[in-house]
Amino acid sequence: MSSNNHEGVQKFVFDSIAIFGPEPEEISREATLESLDVDSLDLVELGQLVEEKYGVRLQPQDFEDVSTVGDAVDVIATKVQ
Amino acid sequence: MRGSDLPQSEGEKGGGVGAKGLTEASEGGCALVTGASRGIGAETARLLAQDGWTVGVNCRADTDGAGEVVRQITEAGGKALMVKGDVSESSDVDSIFEQLEQSVGPVRVLVNNAGTRDDMLAISLGDDAWLKVIETNLSAAFRTTRRALMPMVRGRWGRIVNVASIVGMRANPGQANYAASKAGLIGFTKTVAAEVARRNVTVNAVAPGFIRTAMTSDVGEELLRAIPARRAGAPGDVAACIRFLVTPAAGYITGATIPIDGGLSA
Numbered sequence: 001m002s003s004n005n006h007e008g009v010q011k012f013v014f015d016s017i018a019i020f021g022p023e024p025e026e027i028s029r030e031a032t033l034e035s036l037d038v039d040s041l042d043l044v045e046l047g048q049l050v051e052e053k054y055g056v057r058l059q060p061q062d063f064e065d066v067s068t069v070g071d072a073v074d075v076i077a078t079k080v081q
Numbered sequence: 082m083r084g085s086d087l088p089q090s091e092g093e094k095g096g097g098v099g100a101k102g103l104t105e106a107s108e109g110g111c112a113l114v115t116g117a118s119r120g121i122g123a124e125t126a127r128l129l130a131q132d133g134w135t136v137g138v139n140c141r142a143d144t145d146g147a148g149e150v151v152r153q154i155t156e157a158g159g160k161a162l163m164v165k166g167d168v169s170e171s172s173d174v175d176s177i178f179e180q181l182e183q184s185v186g187p188v189r190v191l192v193n194n195a196g197t198r199d200d201m202l203a204i205s206l207g208d209d210a211w212l213k214v215i216e217t218n219l220s221a222a223f224r225t226t227r228r229a230l231m232p233m234v235r236g237r238w239g240r241i242v243n244v245a246s247i248v249g250m251r252a253n254p255g256q257a258n259y260a261a262s263k264a265g266l267i268g269f270t271k272t273v274a275a276e277v278a279r280r281n282v283t284v285n286a287v288a289p290g291f292i293r294t295a296m297t298s299d300v301g302e303e304l305l306r307a308i309p310a311r312r313a314g315a316p317g318d319v320a321a322c323i324r325f326l327v328t329p330a331a332g333y334i335t336g337a338t339i340p341i342d343g344g345l346s347a
Contacts, residue, residue: 044234
Protein backbone atom coordinates (compact mmCIF):
# COMPACT_ATOMS: atom_id res chain seq x y z
CA MET A 1 0.00 0.00 0.00
CA SER A 2 1.43 3.38 -0.90
CA SER A 3 1.67 5.58 2.16
CA ASN A 4 0.92 8.56 -0.10
CA ASN A 5 -2.69 7.57 -0.69
CA HIS A 6 -5.45 8.97 1.47
CA GLU A 7 -5.55 5.95 3.75
CA GLY A 8 -1.80 6.04 4.30
CA VAL A 9 -1.85 9.77 5.02
CA GLN A 10 -4.71 9.33 7.47
CA LYS A 11 -2.84 6.67 9.39
CA PHE A 12 0.25 8.87 9.47
CA VAL A 13 -1.73 11.85 10.76
CA PHE A 14 -3.49 9.77 13.41
CA ASP A 15 -0.15 8.35 14.60
CA SER A 16 1.40 11.83 14.65
CA ILE A 17 -1.45 13.33 16.66
CA ALA A 18 -1.08 10.50 19.19
CA ILE A 19 2.45 11.75 19.85
CA PHE A 20 1.03 15.03 21.10
CA GLY A 21 -0.86 13.39 23.93
CA PRO A 22 -4.37 12.19 23.04
CA GLU A 23 -5.16 8.53 23.61
CA PRO A 24 -5.24 6.71 20.26
CA GLU A 25 -8.85 5.64 20.81
CA GLU A 26 -9.87 9.32 21.07
CA ILE A 27 -8.55 10.10 17.59
CA SER A 28 -11.07 9.89 14.75
CA ARG A 29 -11.87 11.92 11.64
CA GLU A 30 -14.80 13.49 13.48
CA ALA A 31 -12.82 14.48 16.58
CA THR A 32 -12.16 18.20 16.81
CA LEU A 33 -8.61 19.35 17.35
CA GLU A 34 -9.88 21.37 20.29
CA SER A 35 -11.34 18.31 22.00
CA LEU A 36 -7.99 16.55 21.57
CA ASP A 37 -6.14 19.58 22.97
CA VAL A 38 -4.17 19.87 19.73
CA ASP A 39 -2.98 23.47 19.61
CA SER A 40 -1.22 25.60 17.03
CA LEU A 41 2.22 24.47 18.19
CA ASP A 42 1.14 20.86 17.65
CA LEU A 43 0.08 21.79 14.11
CA VAL A 44 3.49 23.36 13.45
CA GLU A 45 5.11 20.15 14.62
CA LEU A 46 2.69 18.11 12.51
CA GLY A 47 3.72 20.19 9.53
CA GLN A 48 7.33 19.33 10.13
CA LEU A 49 6.57 15.65 10.48
CA VAL A 50 4.68 15.80 7.16
CA GLU A 51 7.59 17.56 5.50
CA GLU A 52 10.04 14.94 6.75
CA LYS A 53 7.80 12.08 5.62
CA TYR A 54 6.47 13.38 2.32
CA GLY A 55 8.78 16.24 1.35
CA VAL A 56 5.81 18.61 1.24
CA ARG A 57 5.99 21.93 3.08
CA LEU A 58 2.81 23.11 4.76
CA GLN A 59 2.11 26.73 5.64
CA PRO A 60 0.24 27.93 8.74
CA GLN A 61 -2.56 29.21 6.50
CA ASP A 62 -3.14 25.66 5.20
CA PHE A 63 -4.67 24.89 8.59
CA GLU A 64 -6.80 28.04 8.79
CA ASP A 65 -10.12 26.28 8.14
CA VAL A 66 -9.19 23.04 9.86
CA SER A 67 -11.25 22.15 12.92
CA THR A 68 -11.39 18.34 12.88
CA VAL A 69 -8.81 15.63 12.46
CA GLY A 70 -10.53 14.73 9.18
CA ASP A 71 -10.09 18.29 7.93
CA ALA A 72 -6.36 18.08 8.68
CA VAL A 73 -6.07 14.69 6.96
CA ASP A 74 -7.85 15.98 3.85
CA VAL A 75 -5.66 19.11 3.60
CA ILE A 76 -2.47 17.10 3.96
CA ALA A 77 -3.62 14.34 1.59
CA THR A 78 -4.37 16.95 -1.08
CA LYS A 79 -0.89 18.41 -0.75
CA VAL A 80 0.80 15.03 -0.77
CA GLN A 81 -0.92 13.45 -3.73
CA MET B 82 -1.38 12.01 28.67
CA ARG B 83 -4.02 14.36 30.00
CA GLY B 84 -4.71 16.34 33.17
CA SER B 85 -4.35 13.77 35.91
CA ASP B 86 -1.59 12.01 34.02
CA LEU B 87 0.72 15.04 34.06
CA PRO B 88 4.34 13.90 34.06
CA GLN B 89 6.35 14.57 37.14
CA SER B 90 8.47 17.67 36.92
CA GLU B 91 12.17 17.14 36.99
CA GLY B 92 12.13 18.66 40.47
CA GLU B 93 9.47 16.19 41.64
CA LYS B 94 11.54 13.33 40.33
CA GLY B 95 14.22 14.43 42.77
CA GLY B 96 16.65 15.22 40.01
CA GLY B 97 17.35 18.64 41.45
CA VAL B 98 20.56 19.87 39.95
CA GLY B 99 21.57 16.22 40.06
CA ALA B 100 24.30 15.15 37.74
CA LYS B 101 22.05 12.52 36.11
CA GLY B 102 19.45 15.04 35.06
CA LEU B 103 21.99 17.45 33.63
CA THR B 104 23.97 14.71 31.93
CA GLU B 105 20.87 13.41 30.18
CA ALA B 106 20.04 16.88 28.97
CA SER B 107 23.52 17.73 27.73
CA GLU B 108 24.35 14.40 26.12
CA GLY B 109 24.45 14.68 22.35
CA GLY B 110 23.56 18.36 22.43
CA CYS B 111 25.15 21.69 23.11
CA ALA B 112 24.72 25.16 24.50
CA LEU B 113 25.08 28.33 22.45
CA VAL B 114 25.99 31.60 24.15
CA THR B 115 25.89 34.64 21.89
CA GLY B 116 28.31 37.47 22.45
CA ALA B 117 30.50 35.23 24.58
CA SER B 118 33.93 36.70 23.91
CA ARG B 119 33.84 38.76 27.11
CA GLY B 120 31.82 39.82 30.13
CA ILE B 121 28.61 38.06 31.09
CA GLY B 122 28.64 35.85 28.00
CA ALA B 123 32.18 34.62 28.59
CA GLU B 124 31.51 33.82 32.24
CA THR B 125 28.26 32.08 31.32
CA ALA B 126 30.08 29.93 28.78
CA ARG B 127 32.65 28.94 31.41
CA LEU B 128 30.01 27.95 33.97
CA LEU B 129 27.92 25.97 31.48
CA ALA B 130 31.04 24.09 30.41
CA GLN B 131 31.75 23.28 34.06
CA ASP B 132 28.29 21.69 34.20
CA GLY B 133 29.11 19.42 31.28
CA TRP B 134 27.73 21.37 28.33
CA THR B 135 29.68 21.56 25.11
CA VAL B 136 29.49 25.31 24.55
CA GLY B 137 29.36 27.20 21.30
CA VAL B 138 31.17 30.45 22.11
CA ASN B 139 29.80 33.00 19.67
CA CYS B 140 31.45 36.24 18.74
CA ARG B 141 30.81 38.75 15.98
CA ALA B 142 34.38 39.98 15.52
CA ASP B 143 36.38 39.46 18.74
CA THR B 144 37.93 36.14 17.79
CA ASP B 145 40.83 36.72 20.21
CA GLY B 146 38.42 37.03 23.12
CA ALA B 147 36.27 34.09 22.06
CA GLY B 148 39.37 32.01 21.43
CA GLU B 149 40.62 32.78 24.92
CA VAL B 150 37.28 31.67 26.41
CA VAL B 151 37.46 28.41 24.44
CA ARG B 152 41.05 27.90 25.59
CA GLN B 153 40.17 28.47 29.25
CA ILE B 154 37.27 26.03 29.02
CA THR B 155 39.27 23.27 27.34
CA GLU B 156 42.24 23.72 29.73
CA ALA B 157 39.81 23.27 32.60
CA GLY B 158 38.65 19.97 31.10
CA GLY B 159 35.49 21.22 29.41
CA LYS B 160 34.39 21.32 25.78
CA ALA B 161 33.86 24.41 23.69
CA LEU B 162 34.20 25.70 20.17
CA MET B 163 34.18 29.16 18.70
CA VAL B 164 31.24 29.92 16.41
CA LYS B 165 31.81 33.23 14.67
CA GLY B 166 28.93 35.14 13.23
CA ASP B 167 26.76 38.23 13.53
CA VAL B 168 23.52 37.12 15.13
CA SER B 169 21.76 40.21 13.80
CA GLU B 170 22.14 38.63 10.31
CA SER B 171 19.75 35.75 9.48
CA SER B 172 22.29 34.02 7.25
CA ASP B 173 24.88 34.03 10.03
CA VAL B 174 22.34 32.61 12.49
CA ASP B 175 21.71 29.69 10.14
CA SER B 176 25.40 28.99 9.68
CA ILE B 177 26.08 29.18 13.44
CA PHE B 178 23.39 26.61 14.17
CA GLU B 179 24.42 24.37 11.28
CA GLN B 180 28.03 24.40 12.47
CA LEU B 181 27.00 23.32 15.96
CA GLU B 182 24.45 20.73 14.78
CA GLN B 183 26.92 19.10 12.45
CA SER B 184 29.88 19.09 14.84
CA VAL B 185 28.18 18.48 18.21
CA GLY B 186 24.43 18.08 18.04
CA PRO B 187 21.25 20.10 18.51
CA VAL B 188 21.35 23.32 20.49
CA ARG B 189 19.50 22.53 23.71
CA VAL B 190 20.47 25.68 25.59
CA LEU B 191 20.42 29.12 24.02
CA VAL B 192 21.66 32.17 25.90
CA ASN B 193 20.86 35.36 23.99
CA ASN B 194 23.51 37.60 25.49
CA ALA B 195 24.83 39.56 22.51
CA GLY B 196 24.10 43.22 23.04
CA THR B 197 25.26 46.73 22.28
CA ARG B 198 24.66 50.34 23.34
CA ASP B 199 24.58 53.61 21.44
CA ASP B 200 23.39 56.20 23.93
CA MET B 201 21.77 59.52 23.11
CA LEU B 202 18.73 61.45 24.28
CA ALA B 203 15.72 60.41 22.20
CA ILE B 204 15.35 63.92 20.80
CA SER B 205 18.78 63.61 19.17
CA LEU B 206 18.89 59.86 18.51
CA GLY B 207 19.52 58.98 14.86
CA ASP B 208 17.80 56.25 12.93
CA ASP B 209 21.02 54.29 12.56
CA ALA B 210 21.72 54.29 16.30
CA TRP B 211 18.12 53.24 17.00
CA LEU B 212 18.11 50.40 14.50
CA LYS B 213 21.57 49.08 15.39
CA VAL B 214 20.63 48.60 19.03
CA ILE B 215 17.18 47.15 18.25
CA GLU B 216 18.62 44.73 15.69
CA THR B 217 21.47 43.50 17.88
CA ASN B 218 19.66 43.36 21.22
CA LEU B 219 16.16 42.30 20.19
CA SER B 220 15.84 41.14 16.58
CA ALA B 221 18.89 38.89 16.88
CA ALA B 222 17.35 37.16 19.90
CA PHE B 223 14.20 36.59 17.87
CA ARG B 224 16.16 35.03 15.00
CA THR B 225 18.24 32.73 17.17
CA THR B 226 15.18 31.73 19.19
CA ARG B 227 13.15 30.97 16.07
CA ARG B 228 15.98 28.80 14.77
CA ALA B 229 16.48 27.00 18.08
CA LEU B 230 12.85 26.26 18.90
CA MET B 231 11.91 23.44 16.54
CA PRO B 232 14.70 21.06 17.63
CA MET B 233 13.93 21.91 21.26
CA VAL B 234 10.19 21.38 20.72
CA ARG B 235 10.75 18.11 18.86
CA GLY B 236 13.25 17.01 21.52
CA ARG B 237 10.80 17.88 24.32
CA TRP B 238 13.52 19.77 26.21
CA GLY B 239 15.07 23.18 25.92
CA ARG B 240 16.33 26.20 27.80
CA ILE B 241 16.39 29.73 26.46
CA VAL B 242 17.70 32.58 28.60
CA ASN B 243 17.58 36.15 27.34
CA VAL B 244 19.94 38.68 28.89
CA ALA B 245 17.74 41.73 29.29
CA SER B 246 18.44 44.62 31.69
CA ILE B 247 16.76 46.56 34.46
CA VAL B 248 16.80 49.39 31.93
CA GLY B 249 14.04 47.39 30.24
CA MET B 250 11.94 47.85 33.39
CA ARG B 251 12.76 51.38 34.59
CA ALA B 252 13.75 54.67 33.00
CA ASN B 253 17.33 55.54 32.19
CA PRO B 254 17.62 58.83 30.27
CA GLY B 255 19.91 58.59 27.29
CA GLN B 256 19.10 54.95 26.60
CA ALA B 257 15.71 55.00 24.89
CA ASN B 258 16.93 52.60 22.20
CA TYR B 259 18.58 50.25 24.69
CA ALA B 260 15.55 50.43 27.01
CA ALA B 261 13.17 49.66 24.15
CA SER B 262 15.25 46.70 23.03
CA LYS B 263 15.44 45.24 26.54
CA ALA B 264 11.77 45.87 27.33
CA GLY B 265 10.95 44.20 24.04
CA LEU B 266 13.14 41.27 24.99
CA ILE B 267 11.20 40.86 28.25
CA GLY B 268 7.86 40.84 26.43
CA PHE B 269 9.23 38.44 23.84
CA THR B 270 10.42 36.16 26.64
CA LYS B 271 6.98 35.93 28.23
CA THR B 272 5.08 35.18 25.04
CA VAL B 273 7.48 32.61 23.65
CA ALA B 274 7.58 30.96 27.08
CA ALA B 275 3.80 30.54 27.01
CA GLU B 276 3.93 29.16 23.47
CA VAL B 277 6.36 26.33 24.19
CA ALA B 278 5.89 25.53 27.87
CA ARG B 279 3.99 22.34 27.09
CA ARG B 280 7.10 20.96 25.42
CA ASN B 281 9.33 21.30 28.51
CA VAL B 282 11.09 24.25 26.90
CA THR B 283 11.56 27.13 29.30
CA VAL B 284 12.22 30.71 28.25
CA ASN B 285 13.35 33.20 30.87
CA ALA B 286 15.14 36.51 31.10
CA VAL B 287 17.70 37.87 33.49
CA ALA B 288 17.82 41.62 34.08
CA PRO B 289 21.27 42.70 35.18
CA GLY B 290 21.69 46.01 36.92
CA PHE B 291 25.06 47.72 37.06
CA ILE B 292 27.55 44.98 36.23
CA ARG B 293 31.26 45.72 35.80
CA THR B 294 32.03 44.84 32.18
CA ALA B 295 33.61 46.55 29.20
CA MET B 296 30.17 47.77 28.22
CA THR B 297 29.76 49.71 31.50
CA SER B 298 33.33 50.97 31.82
CA ASP B 299 32.17 54.53 31.14
CA VAL B 300 29.39 54.51 33.76
CA GLY B 301 30.12 56.76 36.71
CA GLU B 302 30.66 55.73 40.31
CA GLU B 303 27.80 57.99 41.49
CA LEU B 304 25.43 55.25 40.38
CA LEU B 305 26.71 53.05 43.19
CA ARG B 306 25.02 55.31 45.78
CA ALA B 307 21.63 54.38 44.28
CA ILE B 308 22.25 50.66 44.63
CA PRO B 309 21.09 49.19 47.97
CA ALA B 310 24.00 46.74 47.91
CA ARG B 311 26.34 49.75 47.42
CA ARG B 312 28.45 47.90 44.90
CA ALA B 313 28.46 46.93 41.28
CA GLY B 314 27.80 43.37 40.31
CA ALA B 315 30.19 41.04 38.54
CA PRO B 316 29.61 39.00 35.39
CA GLY B 317 29.68 35.89 37.57
CA ASP B 318 26.63 37.15 39.50
CA VAL B 319 24.59 37.05 36.29
CA ALA B 320 26.18 33.90 34.93
CA ALA B 321 25.33 32.02 38.13
CA CYS B 322 21.64 32.77 37.65
CA ILE B 323 21.73 31.75 34.00
CA ARG B 324 23.49 28.55 35.03
CA PHE B 325 20.65 27.72 37.41
CA LEU B 326 17.92 28.54 34.89
CA VAL B 327 19.24 26.01 32.37
CA THR B 328 19.34 23.14 34.85
CA PRO B 329 16.59 20.52 35.00
CA ALA B 330 15.79 21.77 38.52
CA ALA B 331 14.59 25.06 37.03
CA GLY B 332 12.08 23.29 34.80
CA TYR B 333 9.04 24.94 36.39
CA ILE B 334 10.38 28.48 35.96
CA THR B 335 9.36 29.98 32.66
CA GLY B 336 8.34 33.37 31.39
CA ALA B 337 10.14 34.96 34.33
CA THR B 338 12.43 37.96 34.42
CA ILE B 339 14.91 37.84 37.28
CA PRO B 340 16.62 41.09 38.28
CA ILE B 341 20.27 40.73 39.28
CA ASP B 342 20.93 44.24 40.50
CA GLY B 343 21.85 44.44 44.17
CA GLY B 344 18.32 45.63 44.98
CA LEU B 345 18.25 48.51 42.49
CA SER B 346 14.78 47.59 41.18
CA ALA B 347 13.34 46.63 44.57
